[in-house]
Amino acid sequence: MKKALHITSSARGGQSYSRGLSTAIIRKLTDRKEIGTVVERDLTQSPPPFLNEELIGEFYKPADSIADEGRDLLAYSDAIVSEIDQADIIVISTPMHNLGISAPLKAWLDQLVRVGLTYKFNEDGSRTGCFRNKKVYLAIASGGKLAFWPEGQEFIESYIKAVFGAYTGITDVSTYRVEGTGMGVPEINYDEILQNL
Numbered sequence: 001m002k003k004a005l006h007i008t009s010s011a012r013g014g015q016s017y018s019r020g021l022s023t024a025i026i027r028k029l030t031d032r033k034e035i036g037t038v039v040e041r042d043l044t045q046s047p048p049p050f051l052n053e054e055l056i057g058e059f060y061k062p063a064d065s066i067a068d069e070g071r072d073l074l075a076y077s078d079a080i081v082s083e084i085d086q087a088d089i090i091v092i093s094t095p096m097h098n099l100g101i102s103a104p105l106k107a108w109l110d111q112l113v114r115v116g117l118t119y120k121f122n123e124d125g126s127r128t129g130c131f132r133n134k135k136v137y138l139a140i141a142s143g144g145k146l147a148f149w150p151e152g153q154e155f156i157e158s159y160i161k162a163v164f165g166a167y168t169g170i171t172d173v174s175t176y177r178v179e180g181t182g183m184g185v186p187e188i189n190y191d192e193i194l195q196n197l
Helices: 017-031 053-059 068-073 075-086 103-112 157-167
Strands: 002-008 035-042 089-095 119-121 127-129 135-141 172-178
Touching: 002 017, 002 075, 017 035, 017 089, 017 135, 017 172, 035 075, 053 068, 068 075, 075 103, 127 157, 135 157, 157 172
Parallel strands: 002 035, 002 089, 089 135, 135 172
Antiparallel strands: 119 127
């Protein structure tokens, strides 16, 4: 059976709608026996380090020139690249914060994207992602509703698809949404949201 990586990024813990939706996705895939093993990574419990001058310098060094200190700086990034590499299915949840993804998820993406590991440059300067045959499920929770946002202001699904497509080679992304959580919504029926999964 396949292996799943479940990434959560909401500071609301057990009250998080995005976490509730992504957990329902994991449960549904498990019940269908599409996945057998799930690796959990809660980005609020083990926050990704923010990029700094030293870490960026290590990102661009040849692997055989990285010293022990540099390897320590790269430990988080190496771990999450390995998790993506080993996963067949990646389930990512995020709340909408000011029209964008959560800060921990952005920091995680910054740690994930690595030239030579998740993508490479071709001779003509174009990029090729290094991962293939992986599926991403994206669970988004928002206080408002997508139908009411101004045209061109959907920044979460489009951003995740762009980053994964350009810098990992993963292009199979399915998105599910919990909307209107700031509008006094009744109890969420996750199964109804996922009826087409």
